[in-house]
Amino acid sequence: MTDVAILGELAYWQxxxxxxxxxxxxxxxxxxxxxxxxxxxxxxxMQSRLGPMEAGPFGSLQLLAEVGKFLQKxxxxxxxxxxxxxxxxxxxxxxxxxxxxxxxxxxxxxxxxNSELGIYxxxxxxxxxxxxxxxxxxxxxSKYSLLGGLRATGQLIAYELPLILAVMGVVIxxxxxxxxxxxxxxxxGEIFGWGGIGNPYILTQFVAFVIxxxxxxAELTQTPFDMPIAESELVTGYMTEYSGMRFLLFFIGEFATxxxxxxxxxxxxxxxxxxPIPGLEFDDNVWNLLGPIVMVTKVVxxxxxxxxxxFSLPRFREDQLQQLAWKVLxxxxxxxxxxxxxxxxxx
Amino acid sequence: xxxxxxREQLSxxxxxxxxxxxxxxxETEGMTLNIGPQHPATHGTLRIVxxxxxxxxxxxxxxxxxxxxxxxxxxxxxxxxxxxxxINRIDWVGSFANEVPFILAAEKLMDVEAPPRAAWIxxxxxxxxRIANISLFLGDMGLQVGAVTPAFFAFRDREHVLNQIEAATxxxxxxxxxxxxxxxxxxxxxxxxxTKRAMKKIRNFCDEIEGLLxxxxxxxxxxxxxxVIPADVGLSYGLxxxxxxASGVDWDTRRDNPxxxxxxxxxxxxxxxxxxxxxxxxxxxxxxxxxSTKMVDQLCDGLPSGPVMAKVxxxxxxxxxxxxxxxxNPLGVMGYYVVSKGDLTPYRVKIRSASFNNISxxxxxxxxxxxxxxxxxxxxxxxxxxxxxx
Amino acid sequence: xxxxxxxxxxVEEEAxxxxxxxxxxxxxxxxxxxxxxxxxxxxxxxxxxxxVRVDRSAWAAAGAYLKTGLGFEYFNFLSAIDWKPxxxxxxxDAQVDLSLGHDxxxxxxxxxxxxxxxxxxxxxxxARVNDIVNGLGVTLKADVPDDDLSIDSWVTVYAGANWHxxxxxxxxxxxxxxxxxxxxxxxxxxxEGNPLRKDYPLLARRLKxxxxxxxxxxxxxxxxxxxxxxxxxxxx
Numbered sequence: 027m028t029d030v031a032i033l034g035e036l037a038y039w040q041x042x043x044x045x046x047x048x049x050x051x052x053x054x055x056x057x058x059x060x061x062x063x064x065x066x067x068x069x070x071x072m073q074s075r076l077g078p079m080e081a082g083p084f085g086s087l088q089l090l091a092e093v094g095k096f097l098q099k100x101x102x103x104x105x106x107x108x109x110x111x112x113x114x115x116x117x118x119x120x121x122x123x124x125x126x127x128x129x130x131x132x133x134x135x136x137x138x139x140n141s142e143l144g145i146y147x148x149x150x151x152x153x154x155x156x157x158x159x160x161x162x163x164x165x166x167x168s169k170y171s172l173l174g175g176l177r178a179t180g181q182l183i184a185y186e187l188p189l190i191l192a193v194m195g196v197v198i199x200x201x202x203x204x205x206x207x208x209x210x211x212x213x214x215g216e217i218f219g220w221g222g223i224g225n226p227y228i229l230t231q232f233v234a235f236v237i238x239x240x241x242x243x244a245e246l247t248q249t250p251f252d253m254p255i256a257e258s259e260l261v262t263g264y265m266t267e268y269s270g271m272r273f274l275l276f277f278i279g280e281f282a283t284x285x286x287x288x289x290x291x292x293x294x295x296x297x298x299x300x301x302p303i304p305g306l307e308f309d310d311n312v313w314n315l316l317g318p319i320v321m322v323t324k325v326v327x328x329x330x331x332x333x334x335x336x337f338s339l340p341r342f343r344e345d346q347l348q349q350l351a352w353k354v355l356x357x358x359x360x361x362x363x364x365x366x367x368x369x370x371x372x373x
Numbered sequence: 374x375x376x377x378x379x380r381e382q383l384s385x386x387x388x389x390x391x392x393x394x395x396x397x398x399x400e401t402e403g404m405t406l407n408i409g410p411q412h413p414a415t416h417g418t419l420r421i422v423x424x425x426x427x428x429x430x431x432x433x434x435x436x437x438x439x440x441x442x443x444x445x446x447x448x449x450x451x452x453x454x455x456x457x458x459x460i461n462r463i464d465w466v467g468s469f470a471n472e473v474p475f476i477l478a479a480e481k482l483m484d485v486e487a488p489p490r491a492a493w494i495x496x497x498x499x500x501x502x503r504i505a506n507i508s509l510f511l512g513d514m515g516l517q518v519g520a521v522t523p524a525f526f527a528f529r530d531r532e533h534v535l536n537q538i539e540a541a542t543x544x545x546x547x548x549x550x551x552x553x554x555x556x557x558x559x560x561x562x563x564x565x566x567x568t569k570r571a572m573k574k575i576r577n578f579c580d581e582i583e584g585l586l587x588x589x590x591x592x593x594x595x596x597x598x599x600x601v602i603p604a605d606v607g608l609s610y611g612l613x614x615x616x617x618x619a620s621g622v623d624w625d626t627r628r629d630n631p632x633x634x635x636x637x638x639x640x641x642x643x644x645x646x647x648x649x650x651x652x653x654x655x656x657x658x659x660x661x662x663x664x665s666t667k668m669v670d671q672l673c674d675g676l677p678s679g680p681v682m683a684k685v686x687x688x689x690x691x692x693x694x695x696x697x698x699x700x701x702n703p704l705g706v707m708g709y710y711v712v713s714k715g716d717l718t719p720y721r722v723k724i725r726s727a728s729f730n731n732i733s734x735x736x737x738x739x740x741x742x743x744x745x746x747x748x749x750x751x752x753x754x755x756x757x758x759x760x761x762x763x
Numbered sequence: 764x765x766x767x768x769x770x771x772x773x774v775e776e777e778a779x780x781x782x783x784x785x786x787x788x789x790x791x792x793x794x795x796x797x798x799x800x801x802x803x804x805x806x807x808x809x810x811x812x813x814x815v816r817v818d819r820s821a822w823a824a825a826g827a828y829l830k831t832g833l834g835f836e837y838f839n840f841l842s843a844i845d846w847k848p849x850x851x852x853x854x855x856d857a858q859v860d861l862s863l864g865h866d867x868x869x870x871x872x873x874x875x876x877x878x879x880x881x882x883x884x885x886x887x888x889x890a891r892v893n894d895i896v897n898g899l900g901v902t903l904k905a906d907v908p909d910d911d912l913s914i915d916s917w918v919t920v921y922a923g924a925n926w927h928x929x930x931x932x933x934x935x936x937x938x939x940x941x942x943x944x945x946x947x948x949x950x951x952x953x954x955e956g957n958p959l960r961k962d963y964p965l966l967a968r969r970l971k972x973x974x975x976x977x978x979x980x981x982x983x984x985x986x987x988x989x990x991x992x993x994x995x996x997x998x999x
Contacts, residue, residue, distance in 0.1 A: 073525035169406055173428075173744070249519050250591050253745065340591045341519030343745045344428065438949035445934075446958055446965055449849075450973070481811075608895065609830075610923035611838040624837075624895045697812060697891065697902065699839075710891075710902075712844060725840040725891075733926040762949065 099270030111165035118158030133317030174263020178254035191359035209298035292324035417758025467506030506703035517752030555682035614705030651753035728756035
């Protein structure tokens with residue numbers, strides 16, 4: 027981390043403190059917002075009920091109540107469980123989320139790291155959660171958990187490929203893997219000569235966008251890809267034996283990862299922190315404040331799609347899920363890469 | 374040597390052995406998975422011990438009896454009206470239908486016929502209990518394959534039917550409304566009009582479920598070709614209701630053997646499906662709910678006037694004899710074989726419950742299916758624990 | 764119209780239901796032709812139902828003939844009846860007993876009287892199978908002697924008989940020869956006794972005798988005590 031942060035005159039420990047605080051906020055606040063908006067309210071309205079209404083106005087403080095509930099629960103270890111593996115698993119999963127969030131830029135100068143490998147780093151690091159899930163499944167010493175963990179591993183490995191291949195199309199079009207560079211390419215781009223809304227890659231890379239969203243749904247083990255936590259069969263799969271704070275960590279990890287993946291998707295396809303505001307040219311300082319707000323809005327929109335699909339659709343069986351990944355998504359994304367490369371050279 | 378007691382030593386050794394067992398079980402083939410008795414997928418306390426090879430089932434053995442209440446023994450020490458209270462609770466979701474075959478058997482032995490109005494109202498409530506029961510299934514089937522939302526719609530729309538049943542009988546779930554010789558009471562004012570409105574809402578619900586679940590490609594992928602029951606196997610196991618009609622067998626007790634209910638005065642259709650898989654069972658039940666709503670509309674239109682109770686003695690003593698009456702209950706064919714010795718209480722009541730036969734096919738059916746399909750198949754066979762265990 | 768036991772005479776009914784009559788009579792005739800002496804009793808209730816009692820040795824043959832020879836492919840149920848009345852009496856100390864002039868102590872009549880289609884033994888196994896195509900059903904009965912409580916299993920003929928025979932074994936103690944694995948189905952393994960036998964006490968009634976008709980306050984508007992009694996009896 028050698029580049030200068032937004033308030034470059036501060037001492038190093040102060041900069042680190044701001045970065046850590048911002049990272050925690052980016053992950054936890056966003057996760058909390060998503061939990062309230064989508065898990066409590068969206069699903070309730072879809073299911074013709076109101077959702078939590080008691081804690082705070084319109085149930086807005088429900089998550090605080092839930093956190094408090096989980097914190098005061100007993101920390102239970104199954105007797106046969108491998109204590110270290112069992113205890114470490116949720117932290118490994120959450121760690122991969124935090125590693126992911128550092129590559130997401132929130133503004134021209136509001137970033138954690140500005141690496142040339144941006145998206146490549148993100149894709150590599152997202153696989154760490156698979157280890158955490160496998161640790162949870164094995165360490166619980168329960169057959170349900172083990173089944174869930176193995177299913178999850180197979181699924182996550184299978185769907186990483188379409189995820190990465192879909193991103194390749196964007197990288198080819200933007201000519202850079204740097205996240206800021208991708209945002210700039212979309213902001214500065216033009217559609218057939220008209221630069222009004224830039225060139226969000228969702229238009230040209232629509233196929234990649236769809237594949238990315240599907241693969242993201244699978245990476246998050248959300249329905250229709252939630253075989254690992256198929257509630258009607260395995261109770262909660264690899265999370266079955268967890269209670270209290272550790273379960274809360276898994277829970278937060280799930281929503282935080284949804285938020286972070288959506289943030290990456292909004293950077294890749296929707297233009298990131300840049301929004302076309304007609305007639306006004308803002309300078310960097312304004313964008314540093316406006317950018318995060320724009321990002322959060324885009325994240326909420328994309329997660330809306332994720333959770334909408336989650337609460338409407340039935341779930342795939344494991345072999346159907348794998349077939350979808352290997353026989354449909356990967357060929358499609360490969361074709362997308364070829365077409366993008368050809369068009370890039372031609373135009 | 375140290376202060377470790379014998380007990381602690383033994384428990385330590387046992388823990389080590391348990392660890393070894395876990396390791397060995399996972400390494401070799403043939404893992405034994407215990408589904409239930411407390412499990413979200415089984416509608417109640419049913420336990421299935423499945424031997425797995427990876428994700429495929431080698432053998433499955435349902436173990437039931439967690440809800441066995443001994444109704445056949447209890448019925449021997451209860452008077453006939455008291456037995457009605459008991460048997461309400463066999464299939465507690467479509468509970469008016471449980472009383473009907475027993476009452477009809479007792480009426481057969483007593484040679485008493487319920488007045489026409491009572492027979493028509495019985496049929497209305499019978500069909501409404503079918504609607505209440507099967508709409509629960511329609512939502513619940515989605516839940517089994519992972520779609521959580523249709524279940525809420527099902528519960529919301531069932532309320533209309535349950536409200537009507539409560540308005541007429543006083544009980545949403547346990548009406549206890551049928552009496553030997555007729556019914557306890559007549560219908561309240563305005564009930565017919567409100568029931569027709571409820572039927573319209575149920576029809577809307579059926580259309581909604583058809584679009585939401587039946588038309589969903591993922592649902593079809595999960596259900597088509599899963600759990601195929603050939604017709605002859607189904608017959609030899611005694612499957613009934615939608616389970617056997619989904620295998621192409623055109624048999625409906627309402628049409629072929631009506632006793633005391635007035636189905637053959639209505640214009641309706643028996644739905645069958647040739648495939649015999651889980652999707653077919655879902656499809657048949659959806660059509661049956663629609664058909665039931667049309668039947669209730671016809672019944673409401675043609676309801677004759679008159680008394681609802683025949684002249685029966687105050688204290689009911691059923692003459693000696695044996696009678697068996699079966700009706701097409703929501704879960705399948707339910708029958709009561711009543712043996713009477715001319716006393717206040719029955720001598721022997723054999724309860725032929727539909728789900729007992731329906732689930733008896735699972736050891737045969739579950740061989741070679743994947744673990745997720747166990748849930749799909751059990752969901753599509755649709756049982757209620759009280760019906761299996763009595 | 765009496766339904767008391769009769770061993771050989773079918774009961775004739777009105778002419779309107781002649782068709783079912785003929786079908787059932789023809790069915791009975793075919794069974795009697797095939798099984799011959801093994802058919803030891805029958806009862807035909809015209810337009811309604813048919814009971815056939817066969818000898819224990821012909822139980823499996825009867826099942827096989829019904830399934831393959833007569834097209835009765837649908838297995839309905841299989842169970843047993845214990846004809847020896849309960850030594851505990853009717854277990855009802857209700858007012859109704861007294862009003863009918865019956866006394867608990869003197870009423871326990873231990874005579875074994877079988878029902879429809881007759882019988883010779885305390886235990887009878889009975890099963891019902893249906894012919895879906897023609898809409899007929901027949902109830903088969905067989906006597907099981909006390910000293911040898913066993914009978915052939917129907918599992919090879921009707922696969923569904925498996926669970927029903929397990930339940931019958933568990934509840935009555937009748938074993939089925941040729942059954943792949945007779946074990947408990949409802950009750951826990953190691954349960955002692957056979958609950959549905961009449962001499963197995965219903966413990967709830969042993970511990971707490973039936974309280975009888977409980978006097979409840981009459982509903983407003985109910986003046987007639989007779990109505991009140993009927994309401995309370997019906998409500999229980």
